[in-house]
Amino acid sequence: MADTLTLFTSIGLSEQKAKETLKNESLSSSLKEAITQAQRVHGASGVDKAMGTLLYSMASRLKDTKRLAFLSESIAQRKICTELQLAAALDFVKSHPQDPINQKEFDEACGVGVVITPEQIEEAVEAVIKKHKDQLLKERYHFNMGLLMGEARSALKWADGKVIKNEVDMQVLHLLGPKTEADLEKKPKAQKAKVTENDVKVKKEEVAVNGDAVSGEGKSLMEQLRGEALKFHKPGENYTTEGYVVTPNTMNLLKKHLEFTGGQIRTRFPPEPNGILHIGHAKAINFNFGYAKANNGICFLRYDDTNPEKEEEKYFTAIKDMVEWLGYKPYAITHASDNFHQLYDLAVDLIRRGHAYVCHQKGEELKGHNVPQSPWRDRPIEESLVLFERMKKGLFAEGEATLRMKMVMEDGKMDPVAYRIKYTPHHRTGDEWCIYPTYDYTHCLCDSIEHISHSLCTKEFQARRSSYYWLCNALDLYCPVQWEYGRLNLTYTVVSKRKIIKLVETGVVRDWDDPRLFTLTALRRRGFPPEAINNFCARVGVTVSQTTTEPHLLEACVRDVLNETAPRAMAVLEPLKVTITNLPENFKEKIILLVMEKGYKRLTPEQPVGLRHAGYVISVQKVIKDTQGKVVELEVTCCSSETAEKPKAFIHWVSEPLVCEVRLYERLFLHKHPEDPSEVPNGFLSDINSNSLQVISSALVDTSVKGAKVFDKFQFERVGYFSVDPDSTADKLIFNRTVTLKEDPGKI
Numbered sequence: 001m002a003d004t005l006t007l008f009t010s011i012g013l014s015e016q017k018a019k020e021t022l023k024n025e026s027l028s029s030s031l032k033e034a035i036t037q038a039q040r041v042h043g044a045s046g047v048d049k050a051m052g053t054l055l056y057s058m059a060s061r062l063k064d065t066k067r068l069a070f071l072s073e074s075i076a077q078r079k080i081c082t083e084l085q086l087a088a089a090l091d092f093v094k095s096h097p098q099d100p101i102n103q104k105e106f107d108e109a110c111g112v113g114v115v116i117t118p119e120q121i122e123e124a125v126e127a128v129i130k131k132h133k134d135q136l137l138k139e140r141y142h143f144n145m146g147l148l149m150g151e152a153r154s155a156l157k158w159a160d161g162k163v164i165k166n167e168v169d170m171q172v173l174h175l176l177g178p179k180t181e182a183d184l185e186k187k188p189k190a191q192k193a194k195v196t197e198n199d200v201k202v203k204k205e206e207v208a209v210n211g212d213a214v215s216g217e218g219k220s221l222m223e224q225l226r227g228e229a230l231k232f233h234k235p236g237e238n239y240t241t242e243g244y245v246v247t248p249n250t251m252n253l254l255k256k257h258l259e260f261t262g263g264q265i266r267t268r269f270p271p272e273p274n275g276i277l278h279i280g281h282a283k284a285i286n287f288n289f290g291y292a293k294a295n296n297g298i299c300f301l302r303y304d305d306t307n308p309e310k311e312e313e314k315y316f317t318a319i320k321d322m323v324e325w326l327g328y329k330p331y332a333i334t335h336a337s338d339n340f341h342q343l344y345d346l347a348v349d350l351i352r353r354g355h356a357y358v359c360h361q362k363g364e365e366l367k368g369h370n371v372p373q374s375p376w377r378d379r380p381i382e383e384s385l386v387l388f389e390r391m392k393k394g395l396f397a398e399g400e401a402t403l404r405m406k407m408v409m410e411d412g413k414m415d416p417v418a419y420r421i422k423y424t425p426h427h428r429t430g431d432e433w434c435i436y437p438t439y440d441y442t443h444c445l446c447d448s449i450e451h452i453s454h455s456l457c458t459k460e461f462q463a464r465r466s467s468y469y470w471l472c473n474a475l476d477l478y479c480p481v482q483w484e485y486g487r488l489n490l491t492y493t494v495v496s497k498r499k500i501i502k503l504v505e506t507g508v509v510r511d512w513d514d515p516r517l518f519t520l521t522a523l524r525r526r527g528f529p530p531e532a533i534n535n536f537c538a539r540v541g542v543t544v545s546q547t548t549t550e551p552h553l554l555e556a557c558v559r560d561v562l563n564e565t566a567p568r569a570m571a572v573l574e575p576l577k578v579t580i581t582n583l584p585e586n587f588k589e590k591i592i593l594l595v596m597e598k599g600y601k602r603l604t605p606e607q608p609v610g611l612r613h614a615g616y617v618i619s620v621q622k623v624i625k626d627t628q629g630k631v632v633e634l635e636v637t638c639c640s641s642e643t644a645e646k647p648k649a650f651i652h653w654v655s656e657p658l659v660c661e662v663r664l665y666e667r668l669f670l671h672k673h674p675e676d677p678s679e680v681p682n683g684f685l686s687d688i689n690s691n692s693l694q695v696i697s698s699a700l701v702d703t704s705v706k707g708a709k710v711f712d713k714f715q716f717e718r719v720g721y722f723s724v725d726p727d728s729t730a731d732k733l734i735f736n737r738t739v740t741l742k743e744d745p746g747k748i
Helices: 002-009 016-022 025-042 049-060 065-078 083-097 103-110 116-129 133-142 145-157 161-176 197-210 222-228 250-261 279-294 315-326 336-352 381-392 438-447 460-472 497-506 520-526 531-541 551-565
Strands: 265-268 296-303 332-335 356-359 402-405 417-423 436-437 452-459 481-485 488-490 548-549 577-580 609-611 616-627 631-640 658-665 693-701 713-717 720-724 734-739
Touching: 002 016, 002 025, 002 417, 016 133, 016 265, 025 049, 025 065, 025 616, 049 065, 049 083, 065 083, 065 222, 083 103, 083 265, 103 197, 116 133, 116 145, 116 161, 133 161, 145 161, 222 531, 265 279, 265 452, 279 452, 279 488, 296 315, 296 336, 296 402, 315 520, 332 336, 336 356, 336 381, 336 402, 336 417, 336 436, 336 438, 356 381, 381 417, 402 460, 417 438, 438 460, 452 460, 460 481, 460 734, 520 531, 531 551, 548 551, 551 713, 551 720, 551 734, 713 734
Parallel strands: 265 296, 296 332, 452 481, 488 548, 577 631, 658 734
Antiparallel strands: 356 402, 402 417, 417 436, 609 616, 616 631, 658 693, 713 720, 720 734
């Protein structure tokens, strides 16, 4: 350790910097090797501080350590002499992963041997100053001198930046002379133009028309997916991604991939058709389809239908419906089962290459450092080929044999299963197969077959990235790049398929589309507009970190959309009959609904109130009660609001209304994290909110809603936003409360 510390300080590192470097085992090893390489050229004391600085910078920035010796030698031979040249060298080796490196191309790309004379610098700066002379004389030292520097450096790429700056300073001084008091004054900042309300409204309308959801920072999802938020590779440049494995055939495979795709971005959304999509999937849909759309690419909807025991046709239909409901159209709808024959042939090839074997160990997982290898791991290739053929023919019982891949995953899972036996008919292939591929085997190969450029998945799949690359390379196939992003989670809910099934089976909710759930079908039934869900995904943003969000943030997005789009109607959820005694029995007057006003106070015998939007003021004359003492009717008189004293309040009302059912929803769970044992010790089923649903069977709604169709949305004034439920009949409409008019402060 002391020798290494001395070695590091010998190249100019401070003792503190050297000690910090020693704590980083990987960097320490790389730097030690780089210094040793340089000392072979210059001797133990021949590595000066300038060279040492470059060696340290190179060792700390280089990702592919197989290029360490080459770059160390280039620095030691003084081919790479500046940080600018080193940056170019690092870019070059990153973009040229295969051996051998073309020395001539490397030298040209890195400015090796290029000498910039003082005369060249002087001439270049002179040309730039001449170009901007008039503006310089006008603005003097308030002129942006960085512009001069930038243009001069562009003309002389490999020139020393300090020398260029000195030359710019000298020539500017020669042109303008010394700074005056006016030059020393700060340049006034240009005032920003004020944004009017109309401008904001126009922008909102533009967003609605274009369908680009806007984030809290004002950036649409499309802008985020086009912008600097994502540092994804360009199509065909998969090798520039950190961790991507390059084989001798990689560049050839990428060349063929580009010939097939024409450089197009290709993504996929690959759900399993064994459940209904939930709010977390909305982010995945927006991310996969949105990234392709934002970059003029295409996105496949691919069903990962490799488990026939759990798949049902209703799930296939619902998934497609939800993708289209959110506003996306798949380039093509594909299935993993489309590739069953090809996947089987590739499995045979994997065995032939010595990378897979038939195993008879019970249970699918071999995990942990102390778990012994399968005793069948080293069985002869020909034997595994024969046994795999027998698996295909149905000559083994379920669980009696599996095909395993010879590799260890990042989470310690050893030799993951590629194929298992299931004597269950498949919804598409029937009884043709009794062996089915697993996710770990199928996913990357289907991505490769479809020439996916960016395989986008949630963070929990990061542990499978190495197996993804390993399998494609083991079969010598085109290998896409897997990119992970943060999963979207909501509090006060569960989204696990198993737990939702429990809720349905125990009668807590009616089905997968119960409006208290956060499945996409449930949100649609509750009345959430798809634009609001997309806006919510944009507000969450393009993040790689796991996100847990409060439901009220989603509800705020819903209010924003419905406030602009939902027609108004009057509804009374707890109606009280009011008879006006001083108007003719057949009196009718058509009322035009206006913009709603604020304020609400109840009618009392002492307090007249105005009828909202009607132009009348009513006063109580008689209160009629039933035998229990409950008020069942009021008899009132009315007069025109033009002649009456201005009332202190207005009430909403309906006349000759429709009798409708209204369902009011609250949170399904009492605690934020119903699955957390520390918060809910007795399990999520013990955390059900008994008041999560209130049914009002005889609410009265204005006749303007008559003829409304399923999922039509309304704002019931002073009550909330509501949507027509699919249970509605020709005789009776049923409304679900989507959200209240205002956020409940108690829910924050």
